[in-house]
Amino acid sequence: MLSRAAVRALSGQSRLFSTTAARNTKVAVLGAGGGIGQPLSLLLKNDPLVTSLSLYDIRGAPGVAADVSHVDTASEVQGYAADKLDEALEGVEVVVIPAGVPRKVRLVVTNASIVRDLASAIGRVSPTAHILVISNPVNSTVPIVASTLAKAGVYNPARVFGVTTLDVVRAARFSAGITGVHPNDTPITVVGGHSGATIVPLLSQSTYGKAIKGETYEKLVYRIQFGGDEVVKAKDGAGSATLSMAYAGAKFTNSLLRGLNGEKGVVTPTFVESPLFKDQGIDFFSSSVELGPNGVETIHPIGPLSAEEEKLLAACLPELKKNIEKGKAFVESS
DSSP states (O other): OOOHHHHHHHHGGGGGSOOOSOOOOEEEEETTTSTTHHHHHHHHHTOTTOSEEEEEOSSSHHHHHHHHTTSSSSOEEEEEOGGGHHHHHTTOSEEEEOOSOSSOTTHHHHHHHHHHHHHHHHHHHOTTOEEEEOSSOHHHHHHHHHHHHHHTTOOOGGGEEEOOHHHHHHHHHHHHHHHTSOGGGOOOOEEEOSSGGGEEEOGGGSTTGGGOOHHHHHHHHHHHHTHHHHHHHHTTTSOOSOHHHHHHHHHHHHHHHHHHTTOSOEEEEEEEEOSTTGGGTOOEEEEEEEEETTEEEEEOOOOOOOHHHHHHHHHHHHHHHHHHHHHHHHHHHO
């Protein structure tokens, strides 16, 4: 028999997702059999804004779909084997891509090829879909998706997103641990990119975050930037941040679906084609973006920065530029 506390915990799971007026929305997960893909698929099955879930991978997706389909929510689930990619993409409005390998020596080359081929299929089968890229390195894979779609003549910059939400989630959680308040009360805007020094948390713009100073501030920034290393170490090198990444991916997907449904004021950081630093040759940048029926509706400026954040941004930009150029060069040479 469940205790009252357990019942409250179960009913509270739905709070991960905000809801608006429902409409039919088919979401595909490409890489559904992996360490991120499986929990992500489960979380999306629990999202009331998802009416149909299409799960694809080179192995295991039909099994994941069969398992997830037993969850007692209204959405329908279908799994697709390796040779059924086009079928998996038919009629989808949102495609989430966690496919690839985590933290391997040839991460860039391996994931670049995977993401390029998936983007090519999306451009061929569902050219108007909104594409959410989780596969690392996001600073390079998002430009790969954009360049691949551009080659096919179907690129719409308002519909391609790099999911940087894990940086935002970490910033809120870690800041809350220091300040002693609930993470909901410590939202932190994180700008730049999605790896190491390209991650720039804007603590000075947070009511509680701006009070964090000195060595505590420096350690917090480092932990936000390199939180993935913390998880890899804790897993003895046998895994990376899969569960928290799945949570972050589901959270961003829900934000996008709310925007597509017409909800106003849905604003969250995401890595998109951006005008903010194009004059410095940086075509993609993560900042607060308002999401709406067209995908990207408004890209907000990063706002005032502290002296420490100015230094972080100065370190971010050249590294981010190299990452973006690497992604573009991969598509040009392939």
